[in-house]
Amino acid sequence: xxxxxxxxxxxxxxxxxxxxxxxxxxxxxxxxxxxxxxxxxxxxxxxxxxxxxxxxxxxxxxxxxxxxxxxxxxxxxxxxxxxxxxxxxxxxxxxxxxxxxxxxxxxxxxxxxxxxxxxxxxxxxxxxxxxxxxxxxxxxxxxxxxxxxxxxxxxxxxxxxxxxxxxxxxxxxxxxxxxxxxxxxxxxxxxxxxxxxxxxxxxxxxxxxxxxxxxxxxxxxxxxxxxxxxxxxxxxxxxxxxxxxxxxxxxxxxxxxxxxxxxxxxxxxxxxxxxxxxxxxxxxxxxxxxxxxxxxxxxxxxxxxxxxxxxxxxxxxxxxxxxxxxxxxxxxxxxxxxxxxxxxxxxxxxxxxxxxxxxxxxxxxxxxxxxxxxxxxxxxxxxxxxxxxxxxxxxxxxxxxxxxxxxxxxxxxxxxxxxxx
Numbered sequence: 001x002x003x004x005x006x007x008x009x010x011x012x013x014x015x016x017x018x019x020x021x022x023x024x025x026x027x028x029x030x031x032x033x034x035x036x037x038x039x040x041x042x043x044x045x046x047x048x049x050x051x052x053x054x055x056x057x058x059x060x061x062x063x064x065x066x067x068x069x070x071x072x073x074x075x076x077x078x079x080x081x082x083x084x085x086x087x088x089x090x091x092x093x094x095x096x097x098x099x100x101x102x103x104x105x106x107x108x109x110x111x112x113x114x115x116x117x118x119x120x121x122x123x124x125x126x127x128x129x130x131x132x133x134x135x136x137x138x139x140x141x142x143x144x145x146x147x148x149x150x151x152x153x154x155x156x157x158x159x160x161x162x163x164x165x166x167x168x169x170x171x172x173x174x175x176x177x178x179x180x181x182x183x184x185x186x187x188x189x190x191x192x193x194x195x196x197x198x199x200x201x202x203x204x205x206x207x208x209x210x211x212x213x214x215x216x217x218x219x220x221x222x223x224x225x226x227x228x229x230x231x232x233x234x235x236x237x238x239x240x241x242x243x244x245x246x247x248x249x250x251x252x253x254x255x256x257x258x259x260x261x262x263x264x265x266x267x268x269x270x271x272x273x274x275x276x277x278x279x280x281x282x283x284x285x286x287x288x289x290x291x292x293x294x295x296x297x298x299x300x301x302x303x304x305x306x307x308x309x310x311x312x313x314x315x316x317x318x319x320x321x322x323x324x325x326x327x328x329x330x331x332x333x334x335x336x337x338x339x340x341x342x343x344x345x346x347x348x349x350x351x352x353x354x355x356x357x358x359x360x361x362x363x364x365x366x367x368x369x370x371x372x373x374x375x376x377x378x379x380x381x382x383x384x385x386x387x388x389x390x391x392x393x394x395x396x397x398x399x400x401x402x403x404x405x406x407x408x409x410x411x412x413x414x415x416x417x418x419x420x421x
Contacts, residue, residue, distance in 0.1 A: 002134035005071065005127060012124035013071045020068055023112050024061035031101075031108035032057060041100050043205040044091060071128065081132075082260050085139040089147070090195030090209050090258040092156055093140065098133045105129060147256045152184035152218055157197050157253040162246055163220065168312035172278060173243055174213060174224040180251060187216035188257035189265070190289040191282040191369070191397065194221060195255030200241050208238045211281040211371075211397075212257060213313075215288035221254075224312060226278035261397035263289060263369070270298040270362045274352065274380055276372025277305065282397055283371060284313055287320055287327065295324035300361045304332040304352045304376070308340040330360070354383025363389060370396040 005013075020027070036042040045056070063080065070076050106126055110117045147153045159180035166174040179185060188194075191211070198206040214222035227243045228236030246252075263271070263286045271290070273283040280303055290299050301321065305311040311331070321329040333346040340346060348356075357363065357380070368389065370380050377396055384394050 001138075002131050005131055009124040009127045010072050012121055013068050013128050016121060016125070017065070017068050019113060019116065020061075020065045024065050025057060027105075027108045027112045028057040028060040028064065030111050031060070031104045034107050035100060035104035038100065041097065044093065044097065044207065046091075046207050046209070067128070067132065079260075081135060081139065085136050085143060086258045086260050087209070088136065088140050089143045090193060090255050091207050092195065092197070092255055095137050095141075098137065102126070102129050102133070143258070147186065147258075150186040150256075153186040154256055157255060159251050160221075160254045162248050162250045162252065164248055165246065168224055170309045171227050172224055172310070172312040173227075174222055175242065175246060176214075176220050176222050177252065177254065178220045184218040185221060186256050187218060188212050188221070188285075189259075189262035190216060190285040191262035192257040192259040192285075193282075194223065194257060196238070197253040197255070198238055198241070199253075200237070203237050203241065206238050209258075211259075211285070213281040213284045215285060215292055221257075224278070224281045224284070259397070261369075261371075261395060262286075264367070267367065268294070268297060270300075270366040272300040272302060272357065272361045272366045272368045274302045274357065274368060274370045274372075275304070276352075276376035277310075278312070279370075279372030279376070279397070280312060281371075283369065284317065286369065287317065291320045291324040291327060294326070296326045298362070298366075299324075299327045300366070301327060301329045302332070302352055302357065302361075303329075304334065304372070305346075306334050307337045308333065308345045309337060311345070314345070352380070354380055354387050357384065358387045363387060367393045367395070370394065371398070374398065 036045075063084075066077065066080070067074075106122055106129070109125060110122065113121075144155050148155045160177040161180050163176040163178045165176075168174050193209045193211045196206075196208045196210060198208065200206060210223040210225055212221050213224040214220075225239050225242050228239040230236075261282065271286075273286055275283045283301065283303070287299070287301055290297055301317060303311075303317070308314075311333070314331075317329055321327045330348065331346040332348045332350060332352045333340060334349075334351060336342070336346060336349050342349070357368070363384075368380075368384055370377060370384075372380075377398060381394055381396050385391070
């Protein structure tokens with residue numbers, strides 16, 4: 001553990017909260033501008049979060065503000081520290097990378113705040129940054145050790161070969177990946193993701209995380225990737241390359257499984273898996289695990305898709321439900337096609353809601369796992385809280401930075417095409 005922060009530093013950091021509320025996003029944008037002047041450091045980051053959406057600077061601004069507000073009560077940030085450490089491990093972030101971020105952040109504070117960034121303020125933020133950095137470095141070192149010690153485990157980047165490709169829907173493909181060295185793989189926790197270090201012709205280096213969509217095993221991983229074509233934004237470089245060019249025999253570099261969103265292996269009580277669009281990927285991993293290991297465990301699989309054209313893994317989930325006595329499946333289509341048949345392809349037209357979950361699942365005792373687009377998460381996670389489900393029984397995963405994830409949003413509305421997969 002790093003040495004405790006001084007009282008003077010705590011007071012100075014708290015005093016900067018109003019400035020961070022007013023200028024936090026400007027500071028983080030400037031920080032990344034400084035940081036990405038170094039191409040090697042820039043290549044460590046998922047650049048899709050730094051484009052038109054600007055989601056990563058927003059997420060970091062929120063995190064810095066939360067850190068400042070809670071600098072005298074850091075215990076409330078324990079969950080955030082674990083999520084960041086897991087993300088860093090998937091990106092293969094190492095201790096030598098932290099000084100680059102420190103220099104960029106402190107320089108950005110000076111650039112944006114000007115004379116208000118006194119030497120005392122700069123010194124306090126330097127102490128506060130390195131306190132948090134040492135916490136992360138220590139936790140990440142422990143995760144790296146644990147991953148390397150697992151049967152089939154490794155650290156850093158390992159070559160994997162695409163063994164097979166399956167078209168799951170009009171927009172989602174699955175890729176089965178096996179080690180190029182012929183060895184075993186580390187069994188993941190159902191719900192975790194893999195880090196990818198891609199070097200794509202004509203594009204360059206990209207870092208991405210993709211959830212594992214199969215049950216843990218020692219032979220292979222499966223990922224299921226949506227072709228990203230967001231309205232008004234450039235198409236996803238990595239996802240479109242995988243759909244258009246990744247074929248059996250393609251070699252990809254992978255980091256070992258990571259992530260703090262996973263099925264509790266020791267629990268036996270009711271579980272509800274709630275997903276929207278491509279958010280089904282970690283849920284299918286959980287569902288396959290339950291079907292194989294605890295088929296009588298009371299389990300509800302609740303999935304929302306736009307329509308049958310983009311609904312992935314329908315037959316796979318149906319077979320799992322039929323073969324396990326404890327599993328119940330319920331499918332929502334927001335806008336069924338004329339060819340979609342209720343009772344065959346889906347169970348309910350419209351949107352899944354927390355109210356529906358309250359009336360159709362054991363809300364008084366179940367643990368809820370939720371994954372999907374941000375508006376979907378806001379509606380379901382916020383709705384479950386309003387239905388009285390305690391926070392320790394609601395767990396969620398998001399694809400991308402968690403900036404404004406749970407800000408208030410209408411429970412029953414969504415932007416056009418939000419559940420496009």
